[in-house]
Amino acid sequence: MKKIVHRVYLVWNYEKEIQWLNEMSRQGWQLVRYTPFRYEFERGEPGRYQYQLQLLDKLPPEPEYEAFLEGAGIQIVGRYLRWVYLRRENDGTPFEMFSDLDSLIRHIDGVLAICAVVFFCNLLPLFSLLASPTLIPLSLVNLALALFVGVGSLRLLAKRRALAEKRSMQE
Amino acid sequence: MVSSIALTEAFYYILLSLYTPLHGYGIMQKTEEFSGGRVRLAAGTLYGALNTLQEKGWIEALPSTAGSRKKEYQITAAGKEAVQHELERLQELVRNGQAVTGGTAS
Numbered sequence: 001m002k003k004i005v006h007r008v009y010l011v012w013n014y015e016k017e018i019q020w021l022n023e024m025s026r027q028g029w030q031l032v033r034y035t036p037f038r039y040e041f042e043r044g045e046p047g048r049y050q051y052q053l054q055l056l057d058k059l060p061p062e063p064e065y066e067a068f069l070e071g072a073g074i075q076i077v078g079r080y081l082r083w084v085y086l087r088r089e090n091d092g093t094p095f096e097m098f099s100d101l102d103s104l105i106r107h108i109d110g111v112l113a114i115c116a117v118v119f120f121c122n123l124l125p126l127f128s129l130l131a132s133p134t135l136i137p138l139s140l141v142n143l144a145l146a147l148f149v150g151v152g153s154l155r156l157l158a159k160r161r162a163l164a165e166k167r168s169m170q171e
Numbered sequence: 172m173v174s175s176i177a178l179t180e181a182f183y184y185i186l187l188s189l190y191t192p193l194h195g196y197g198i199m200q201k202t203e204e205f206s207g208g209r210v211r212l213a214a215g216t217l218y219g220a221l222n223t224l225q226e227k228g229w230i231e232a233l234p235s236t237a238g239s240r241k242k243e244y245q246i247t248a249a250g251k252e253a254v255q256h257e258l259e260r261l262q263e264l265v266r267n268g269q270a271v272t273g274g275t276a277s
Contacts, residue, residue: 054215068242071241072199097215098177100181
């Protein structure tokens with residue numbers, strides 16, 4: 001049995017996205033394929049797989065990394081730009097892609113960099129408002145988007161700060 | 172030249188694991204074994220660390236055997252030197268800790 005879900009993935013909410021996929025798995029719906037906005041689930045044993053998301057440094061993802069993941073029992077079920085959707089069989093231990101503060105902070109920095117680009121791109125049209133009043137409705141949409149991204153990123157920023165503080169005393 | 176920098180646990184155990192050639196998953200297992208299950212290397216962290224160590228010339232990838240997609244790695248002479256420096260640093264930490272607290276390493 002299959003189930004297709006259409007949904008928008010908000011980059012700054014990547015942890016919620018992971019939670020959602022794991023929750024689906026617990027309910028017996030395993031993500032088997034992901035293409036942008038389209039999630040394909042298959043009915044299976046509840047909790048059989050654990051899911052993770054990772055933002056890669058490079059585009060396209062290196063086949064070498066795929067082989068490396070495979071060796072560790074991790075499968076790529078979908079891609080979206082530099083993002084990869086990953087799963088592995090639930091072995092009872094938490095499934096994380098990063099195990100130390102340095103690499104965790106680096107990963108969050110990558111996500112925040114994307115958020116910053118989206119934020120500023122949507123902030124720019126605000127200046128056109130000054131040039132031509134006819135563009136006001138359009139700039140307001142962008143402004144709303146910028147606010148949306150900005151507020152969404154705040155939680156991630158706070159998390160990054162907490163991790164950096166922790167890192168100043170421990171590994 | 173190997174400057175005296177403090178290695179993170181992850182880097183230290185990766186280097187120790189590679190005194191015998193291993194592939195990625197082998198390093199994860201070896202590190203867990205070394206630390207009695209305390210240190211677990213996640214795949215993303217390990218892959219990044221392997222690239223960094225290769226760039227530094229502390230480890231090298233072995234020529235892959237035909238038909239195998241898994242890459243094996245091995246520590247280099249420079250890597251061994253780095254471990255030696257780290258060992259001296261750790262010994263200093265332990266020595267001072269014991270001298271001040273009067274305790275044993277337990």
